Amino acid sequence: MDKVQYLDWNNSTEILNKAYEAGLFVLIIGPKGTGKTSLVRDFAKNKNLNLESVNFSLRTRESHLIGTKTLTDGNVSFDEGILIKSMREGEMLYLDEINSAEADVLLRLDEALDDRRQIALKESTGEVIKAKENWFVVSTINPLTHSGTKELPPQLLSRFPVRIRLEYPPENIELEIVKKHVSEIYESDIIQAIKLANTLRQAAAVEELFYSPSLRETIAFGKLLEKGVTAKDAANYVFGNVYTQWGNIEYQKVSDIITSMFGN
Ligand SMILES: Nc1ncnc2c1ncn2[C@@H]1O[C@H](COP(=O)(O)OP(=O)(O)O)[C@@H](O)[C@H]1O
Ligand SMILES: [Mg+2]
The missing domain is CATH 3.40.50.300 (P-loop containing nucleotide triphosphate hydrolases)
Structure with missing residues (x-):
């Protein structure tokens, strides 16, 4: 750690x-x-x-x-x-x-x-x-x-x-936590990623999705940005692709949310 x-x-x-x-x-x-x-x-x-x-x-x-x-x-x-x-x-x-x-x-x-x-x-x-x-x-x-x-x-x-x-923290606190792990110059993208994570968490809570991302994912997203990966790509690698495990329909639901939040 x-x-x-x-x-x-x-x-x-x-x-x-x-x-x-x-x-x-x-x-x-x-x-x-x-x-x-x-x-x-x-x-x-x-x-x-x-x-x-x-x-x-x-x-x-x-x-x-x-x-x-x-x-x-x-x-x-x-x-x-x-x-x-x-x-x-x-x-x-x-x-x-x-x-x-x-x-x-x-x-x-x-x-x-x-x-x-x-x-x-x-x-x-x-x-x-x-x-x-x-x-x-x-x-x-x-x-x-x-x-x-x-x-x-x-x-x-x-x-x-x-x-x-211990639950998922409120968005502003999650941002503070992510900032402890990565440089803060990517703040606006990280705020978006936290919003995305919370959307997916809420969908998982009502069993609309099979997986709920944790703080590990929002931190990983920030670390990829730090390495020069674009926000859209990082969102797919960290948040989107995992849903393929439950088939294309499940993946597409999340992929559409990512596109609406991070553009094409
Ligand atoms: N309050 C916090 N302050 C700093 N880092 C945190 C905090 N909460 C979670 N993290 C980070 O999130 C990741 C997951 O935390 P972890 O303690 O392994 O969770 P759990 O044991 O509940 O699965 C780790 O990288 C950890 O450093
Ligand atoms: Mg643990």
Whole structure:
């Protein structure tokens, strides 16, 4: 990730701070590309917290979190996973897209996250690992409309009693964010691109389109302009062409919007 400073436009840092001080775990919910990961990294950096992260997918195994037995020179040892490491020594654990994990993995997490904040290493010596006192866990979930996401079991949800919503920002704020990533001389084109992105987001929200562009796209658009690509071309490469995945009719709908906004 680049070293761009995070713009805390909805005061999420303040509530993260309060939750941290109160020893409450936090869930951040919002669509992809709305700055969830950036927010967490920025918070950890500013507080100087040692951050361990897991990016969950269907392929994330228990062993990833807990650890695996390894054999070296005839000796069996246990290679501790990220969860165990973070409980022992890490101060902050980031569980990204936790609702794409399989149920058995979530069950194991639940054991560590309950009020005792401890877990039995049944795959090794049976030792009970107790988390450091200031252990802080933040997780993110995508709304259920995202493919591959499942509903988080209520008991696991309840381990994260502080919930932060992160949506697409208002247009003027999105412009400020994009300007943090690219030079501002392209302001009027970027404003148009943000309008386009919001039109597509609204169409996706009512299921008129299959895909909703994020801040990643509006930033990428600005970066292409910086490299000398015209606004119209950049709009096609970043916003338009992806819809071909759902066929020509879907693509044509978006292509027409792009033409009306950026000319022929
Ligand atoms: N508030 C913000 N300030 C600065 N950059 C941001 C902000 N929100 C999003 N971004 C940028 O948008 C992109 C997507 O953000 P990311 O944190 O990866 O989103 P998510 O984790 O929600 O998918 C990144 O390049 C990030 O730097
Ligand atoms: Mg992320």
